Amino acid sequence: MDAITYRRLGPEVAGELLTVQRAAFLSEARAYGTLEIPPLTETLDDLRRELESSLTIGAFLGRRLVGAARLTLEDEIGWISRVGVAPDLQGKGIGSGVLEALEAAAPSQVQRFQLGAGAKSASNIAMYEARGYREISRTFDSVGIELVIMARER
Numbered sequence: 001m002d003a004i005t006y007r008r009l010g011p012e013v014a015g016e017l018l019t020v021q022r023a024a025f026l027s028e029a030r031a032y033g034t035l036e037i038p039p040l041t042e043t044l045d046d047l048r049r050e051l052e053s054s055l056t057i058g059a060f061l062g063r064r065l066v067g068a069a070r071l072t073l074e075d076e077i078g079w080i081s082r083v084g085v086a087p088d089l090q091g092k093g094i095g096s097g098v099l100e101a102l103e104a105a106a107p108s109q110v111q112r113f114q115l116g117a118g119a120k121s122a123s124n125i126a127m128y129e130a131r132g133y134r135e136i137s138r139t140f141d142s143v144g145i146e147l148v149i150m151a152r153e154r
């Protein structure tokens with residue numbers, strides 16, 4: 001496989017990102033038995049706004065967008081979300097790579113990274129644990145899915 005490159009995404013790629021995000025998160029929807037999970041209900045306009053207001057890093061294979069991850073600031077906390085990789089390219093290090101690129105691109109105010117992973121998504125939780133994230137609490141999202149809140153000091 002050619003090298004993957006990582007770069008910040010702007011609102012002009014919202015449509016392409018919507019396609020990749022919906023494809024990537026379908027497996028999570030299946031696992032939890034609902035299509036109403038936030039990565040699937042976000043609209044094109046929502047994504048455009050997010051691309052303007054938060055930091056999203058994309059992974060590219062040549063010119064193709066194949067993965068992404070988002071960082072939203074809350075004082076010294078950088079919330080990571082929407083870590084997703086195109087279904088045909090999962091398991092090849094792209095998810096870990098985009099997470100690392102996002103962490104590296106976070107502004108200096110960020111002292112701690114936090115994220116929520118579905119409690120039943122063991123391989124996702126293992127990926128974050130392997131990168132130094134630890135469970136700090138649990139909560140439920142807007143559709144009642146239990147989330148493990150994980151954190152890593154910068």
Ligand SMILES: CC(C)(COP(=O)(O)OP(=O)(O)OC[C@H]1O[C@@H](n2cnc3c(N)ncnc32)[C@H](O)[C@@H]1OP(=O)(O)O)[C@@H](O)C(=O)NCCC(=O)NCCS
Nearest residue numbers: 024083084085090091092093094095096117123124126127
């Ligand atoms: C989760 C996800 C982003 C990981 O990206 P990836 O490129 O497939 O993962 P990597 O190749 O970097 O592998 C890192 C770890 O991810 C975990 N993992 C999670 N989903 C995986 C998948 N479908 N295939 C392979 N590994 C997966 C494994 O623990 C793996 O650890 P290993 O390297 O020790 O085997 C990607 O599989 C995906 O888009 N899944 C659907 C959307 C999703 O669940 N996002 C996370 C929300 S918290």
